[in-house]
Amino acid sequence: MTAGQLFSGDIGIGGPYDDEARGTNSRSSRQPPPPLYELCAERAERYRPGTLRPVILTFRALYIAVVLSLALARYALARLTGGGRGASRDELRGEVAAAAFTRLGATFVKLGQILATRPDLLSEGWIAGLSKLQDDVPAAPFLEVERTLAREWSHDARRELADLDPKPLAAASVAQVYRATLADGRRVAVKVQRWSAARHIEGDLSILEAFARVIDWLPGMRYMSVPGAVGRFAAALREQIDFRIEADNNRRLARNFAGDEVVRVPWLVDSLCTRRVLVMELVDGIKPTEVQSGRRELAQAGFRCIAKMVFVDGFVHADMHPGNMLFTRDGKVYLIDTGLCAEIPVEMRKPWSDTFLAVALGDGRRAAELFWGFAPVVHGDDFDGFAREVTAHLQTLRGRPIDEIEVSQAIGGAMGILRRHRVQVDPIFTVVNLAMLVAEGIGKQLDPGFDVYAGAMPYLAEAALMYPTGKTPNRPCGVSAPHTTVRGAAVATR
Numbered sequence: 453m454t455a456g457q458l459f460s461g462d463i464g465i466g467g468p469y470d471d472e473a474r475g476t477n478s479r480s481s482r483q484p485p486p487p488l489y490e491l492c493a494e495r496a497e498r499y500r501p502g503t504l505r506p507v508i509l510t511f512r513a514l515y516i517a518v519v520l521s522l523a524l525a526r527y528a529l530a531r532l533t534g535g536g537r538g539a540s541r542d543e544l545r546g547e548v549a550a551a552a553f554t555r556l557g558a559t560f561v562k563l564g565q566i567l568a569t570r571p572d573l574l575s576e577g578w579i580a581g582l583s584k585l586q587d588d589v590p591a592a593p594f595l596e597v598e599r600t601l602a603r604e605w606s607h608d609a610r611r612e613l614a615d616l617d618p619k620p621l622a623a624a625s626v627a628q629v630y631r632a633t634l635a636d637g638r639r640v641a642v643k644v645q646r647w648s649a650a651r652h653i654e655g656d657l658s659i660l661e662a663f664a665r666v667i668d669w670l671p672g673m674r675y676m677s678v679p680g681a682v683g684r685f686a687a688a689l690r691e692q693i694d695f696r697i698e699a700d701n702n703r704r705l706a707r708n709f710a711g712d713e714v715v716r717v718p719w720l721v722d723s724l725c726t727r728r729v730l731v732m733e734l735v736d737g738i739k740p741t742e743v744q745s746g747r748r749e750l751a752q753a754g755f756r757c758i759a760k761m762v763f764v765d766g767f768v769h770a771d772m773h774p775g776n777m778l779f780t781r782d783g784k785v786y787l788i789d790t791g792l793c794a795e796i797p798v799e800m801r802k803p804w805s806d807t808f809l810a811v812a813l814g815d816g817r818r819a820a821e822l823f824w825g826f827a828p829v830v831h832g833d834d835f836d837g838f839a840r841e842v843t844a845h846l847q848t849l850r851g852r853p854i855d856e857i858e859v860s861q862a863i864g865g866a867m868g869i870l871r872r873h874r875v876q877v878d879p880i881f882t883v884v885n886l887a888m889l890v891a892e893g894i895g896k897q898l899d900p901g902f903d904v905y906a907g908a909m910p911y912l913a914e915a916a917l918m919y920p921t922g923k924t925p926n927r928p929c930g931v932s933a934p935h936t937t938v939r940g941a942a943v944a945t946r
Contacts, residue, residue, distance in 0.1 A: 505655075513659045516556060523552035546574075546581015554585060558625035558649060559656035561585055562689055569886050571867035573876070591623040596647050597630070604726040611635070612724060616642060625649065626693065631734060638733075640721060643695070645728040650693050657686045684879075688792060698791040699725045702732070705787055708765045714753040716786050735786050737778030740897040746783050751898035753785050755907050758891040762884045763805060763911035764918065766796040770883050772890045794883045800826075802922030804884055805915045811862050812905045816843025819866065824875060825925030831874035835929055838873045842866060863889070 527548045531541075553560035567574060568582035597618075601610065616632040621641070623629075626649045630642045664682040691697045699720055706717040718733035725731060743750055754777060761768045769776065770792045778786040796804065803826050810819040820839035824830065832838065845865045863885050870877055888904065895902035 509655055509659060512655055513662075516656075516659065519552050519555055523548050526551075540577065542575045542577025543581045544577075546578040547584060548581070549578075550582050550585045557652065557656070559653050559660070559689065561625060562692075563685065566685065566688075569882060571864060571871070573871065575871070576864070576868075589623060589625050591620045591628055592646055594618040597628065597644050600644050600647055600728055604729045605724065609724055612721070613642075626653075632731070634721065640731050641718075641734045642724075643730040643732070645693065645695065650728075653689060653693055657689065661686065692791040694727055695725065695730045695791070696727055698789075699730060701790040701793040704767060705761075705769070705790060705793070708760070708767065709757070709787075712753075712756075714750075714783065714785055715757045716784050717790070718786060718788060735778050735780065735788070737786065738781060740774070740779060740894050743779055743898060747898040750779060750783060750785065751895040751902050752907070754779075754894050754898070755891045755902070755904065757785055757787065758887045759908055759911040762796075762887055763801075763908070763915040766798065766801055768794045768796060768883055768887055770794040770886075772887045774890060774894055777890070777894060794880065796880050796884070797923075798919065799923035800878070800880050801915060801919040803925075804880060805912050805919070806922075807881065808884075808888075808908065809912055811846065811866065812908070814846045816846040819846065821925075821929045823866070823870060823877065824929050825927060826878050826923070827870075827875045827926065828878055829876040830927065831876075834873065838869065838875065839929075841869045841873070845869060 527545060530544055530548070550564055553564040564582050564585045568579050568585070571579060574582075612635055614633045614635045614637075617630055620628045620630055625646070627643050627645050630644065632640050632642045634640055660682050661679070664679040667678045699722075702717055702720060706719070709715045709717060718735055720733075721731040740750075757777070758772070769787055769790060771789060776787065776789045778788060780786065803822060807819060807822040807826075810816075810822060817839055820835070820842040823842070824835055824838060846862065867877070867885075888908075892902070892904045895904065895907075
């Protein structure tokens with residue numbers, strides 16, 4: 453759930469088949485060797501599976517505590533020596549957290565990436581720091597990959613590949629991607645999960661869930677519902693390490709865009725897709741800045757792709773960033789890395805469309821009512837003050853041509869106000885806002901005059917016809933609602 457490398461703009465080498473596998477194999481990108489507890493865990497599991505799990509998890513928990521403590525000490529030292537003054541203080545915090553999460557591995561990299569997509573919870577500085585998260589690790593030995601393939605595929609399935617290049621296209625903490633050719637001559641990408649990735653992630657999730665229960669017992673912390681947040685993160689991450697779910701999401705998106713001649717989803721080799729292996733079309737992607745012709749048309753196609761997911765289909769790629777939307781030299785747009793998708797509840801599709809429309813039209817009072825009314829959690833009690841700030845923010849955008857108003861300005865400013873008034877945005881707003889920000893960023897790279905709001909209007913009109921009614925607000929506006937929590941409001945993920 454990047455959240456960290458989300459707006460890097462780097463498409464990767466030969467088309468990365470997920471941001472989990474966007475590293476390089478150069479010596480300069482290599483990380484330190486794994487900690488001793490990981491080596492011990494691997495050795496113990498090899499000979500006596502499960503017998504030392506409690507001991508291993510205890511050492512892992514201690515290791516996590518040490519890494520986070522050292523990160524805190526590093527931040528304190530930087531502050532004492534004059535680093536991170538003023539506006540950059542939060543960015544320093546984000547950078548220190550990103551370095552610690554990188555050291556702790558896949559689970560914490562994912563956690564950081566998700567946090568980097570929550571401007572309603574963290575400041576711009578924090579998000580800027582977390583956005584520097586990298587998931588670059590040395591490639592696992594090819595013998596380990598062969599061991600995984602032998603476990604996942606039958607002998608007949610293995611013969612469907614004519615060849616498999618042992619040099620990975622990219623490597624990261626959860627998966628590696630290899631170039632291969634099918635027996636019928638088609639070129640494919642083979643995404644293989646690291647042998648011990650699932651076990652390590654499950655162990656980390658167990659530790660995080662235990663930490664959350666302890667935090668929940670601390671005075672004044674129960675209102676934050678930390679166990680619930682960790683539980684949702686754990687559920688999403690467990691789905692991401694089951695590649696069968698990614699394959700299902702891929703197929704659904706392919707059906708949704710079956711009638712589009714430009715927007716594509718890589719085809720799968722179903723007989724070779726398992727829990728730990730995906731085999732799909734190899735797409736040679738290029739960066740938006742490398743597109744030479746038809747830039748305006750591709751900008752419109754990229755936006756059409758995202759707007760259709762958000763406003764019409766209600767099934768959204770929930771890990772949208774420029775690296776997950778590939779452009780090809782023949783003028784096609786491909787969606788990749790579909791491991792995390794969000795199903796927008798039907799009853800929330802009208803509230804989201806209404807919110808986007810209110811922001812686009814500069815209707816601050818209406819936008820404030822929608823944010824406040826549909827928030828899962830509100831810890832503030834000053835709705836009138838909240839509405840005044842939202843209105844004032846949107847008024848600063850009035851009088852400017854709509855094509856000069858950026859989604860990042862309108863939504864980003866509103867997120868800051870939500871954070872100050874302790875109004876937690878519904879998770880679905882986070883998913884769709886991120887998708888719209890990516891649409892705007894890519895659109896303006898291809899076509900500097902690209903107008904997101906004008907492009908969205910036809911889809912908003914279609915959504916209004918498809919979803920004339922929606923969910924009743926969680927609370928009335930204009931009435932104090934401190935510490936109000938609505939259970940079950942989390943977005944459904946696939």
